[in-house]
Amino acid sequence: MIEDIAKNLVHLKKEFTKIYDGKSQIQELIPVSKSDLFPIKQKDLELLHQFATKNPIYYNSYEKIIGRTLCIVYEGDINKYWLNSIQYDSSYQPFYPTWIMSAYVCVLLAKDLGYHEIIDIGSGDGRIAFCAKILDLESYSIEIDDMLVELQKLLTILDFHPHCSDAVAFDYFSLNLTHPIFFIGGLPQMGGTQLASGVMKKINSISDLKRNTGWVFTGTYSQKYQLDPKNEAGWGTLIEKNNLKSVQTLSLPTAWAFHEPEETPYIFTQTVSE
Amino acid sequence: MASADDISSMFYDESEKLENLINNVTTKSELSLHEIIETYFQIMNVSSMAVILKQQLQADEHKILLDKIIDIERVISEKFNSSIHPQVLKKLTKSIQDSIKNLQSEDSEQKSKEDIENEAKLYEELRQKMSTKEFVEQYDKGLSHD
Numbered sequence: 301m302i303e304d305i306a307k308n309l310v311h312l313k314k315e316f317t318k319i320y321d322g323k324s325q326i327q328e329l330i331p332v333s334k335s336d337l338f339p340i341k342q343k344d345l346e347l348l349h350q351f352a353t354k355n356p357i358y359y360n361s362y363e364k365i366i367g368r369t370l371c372i373v374y375e376g377d378i379n380k381y382w383l384n385s386i387q388y389d390s391s392y393q394p395f396y397p398t399w400i401m402s403a404y405v406c407v408l409l410a411k412d413l414g415y416h417e418i419i420d421i422g423s424g425d426g427r428i429a430f431c432a433k434i435l436d437l438e439s440y441s442i443e444i445d446d447m448l449v450e451l452q453k454l455l456t457i458l459d460f461h462p463h464c465s466d467a468v469a470f471d472y473f474s475l476n477l478t479h480p481i482f483f484i485g486g487l488p489q490m491g492g493t494q495l496a497s498g499v500m501k502k503i504n505s506i507s508d509l510k511r512n513t514g515w516v517f518t519g520t521y522s523q524k525y526q527l528d529p530k531n532e533a534g535w536g537t538l539i540e541k542n543n544l545k546s547v548q549t550l551s552l553p554t555a556w557a558f559h560e561p562e563e564t565p566y567i568f569t570q571t572v573s574e
Numbered sequence: 575m576a577s578a579d580d581i582s583s584m585f586y587d588e589s590e591k592l593e594n595l596i597n598n599v600t601t602k603s604e605l606s607l608h609e610i611i612e613t614y615f616q617i618m619n620v621s622s623m624a625v626i627l628k629q630q631l632q633a634d635e636h637k638i639l640l641d642k643i644i645d646i647e648r649v650i651s652e653k654f655n656s657s658i659h660p661q662v663l664k665k666l667t668k669s670i671q672d673s674i675k676n677l678q679s680e681d682s683e684q685k686s687k688e689d690i691e692n693e694a695k696l697y698e699e700l701r702q703k704m705s706t707k708e709f710v711e712q713y714d715k716g717l718s719h720d
């Protein structure tokens with residue numbers, strides 16, 4: 301079911317890009333109601349809409365039937381956050397969000413794989429951590445950029461625990477994690493590898509946590525970036541080096557790939573049993 | 575495969591293009607990003623051709639062309655690398671700082687959809703300046719390794 305929702309979302313996005321004639325920097329959509337294509341609880345959809353309507357990055361919204369799905373289109377601008385982020389030497393990648401619906405689908409899969417806690421690393425406006433709370437998982441949002449953390453605090457309709465911290469220095473032991481999955485919010489070629497390696501080092505130092513931990517990597521097939529010799533959308537070398545195995549990949553729409561033919565692959569991995 | 579005459583003719587054409595670009599750059603107080611990129615590409619193009627030709631040409635047989643190569647290399651080194659290039663880098667850095675300052679001072683009060691989308695064009699211009707500066711800095715790194 302989760303793969304079907306992901307495919308239907310990609311199809312919806314492709315239909316949307318054909319007809320979208322606005323000028324906004326970022327744009328995304330959320331279906332209004334539960335349907336055969338999107339069998340998602342109505343209460344969950346409403347919370348996703350609340351997250352968008354309360355979020356100051358969006359300055360316009362309107363209803364639109366796309367394919368056969370009635371959606372609300374949200375138009376946004378993240379330039380002032382980008383401007384702030386380029387002033388951080390230690391910031392790994394300027395803020396560019398995944399779609400809210402994509403965040404929800406990713407968390408659906410994380411829950412289906414049996415994880416208890418979601419830790420969103422480089423969380424931007426906190427949408428993945430927010431979706432985790434919708435789906436009754438514990439969640440923590442780690443973001444280095446104070447301006448973005450202030451933005452997250454406006455969006456804690458559900459408390460997804462925003463933390464303003466450098467993720468490679470954060471004290472994960474204090475969270476008492478049991479079966480966590482970490483989402484790494486950065487492309488491998490844009491500092492994501494360095495970020496993931498730093499966080500892994502911290503987690504591996506916590507007794508028994510390594511084998512219970514999952515990792516989700518945001519990849520790319522874009523030819524703009526250098527390929528990884530071991531593939532996995534740029535993450536293959538890190539996956540092999542850390543004795544991980546890919547369990548599933550979901551391709552989903554994101555703000556940065558809106559005009560690209562390929563969606564963004566999210567690679568779900570876990571430690572290989574010894 | 576191109577003959578020595580073809581390569582020689584190509585080098586004269588490309589050198590002339592470069593000299594015109596350099597003359598254009600020296601007469602203007604402000605350069606567009608397009609002009610900057612075009613000039614740097616032509617510098618790299620002619621420099622690469624000069625390296626290859628010098629390896630292939632015989633001093634006694636191709637004296638005129640070799641003199642032309644030495645001449646254009648002197649223009650690149652003395653006129654471009656020592657004078658124009660540092661000015662371009664300095665102006666780009668200043669222009670980026672000014673753009674950032676202007677955008678930071680923008681009123682963050684409620685703005686209309688039109689205002690936001692017009693302002694987004696200024697951010698796009700800033701991103702283009704930053705990426706041009708990265709390109710020019712790459713050239714600069716190459717100079718420091720020479």
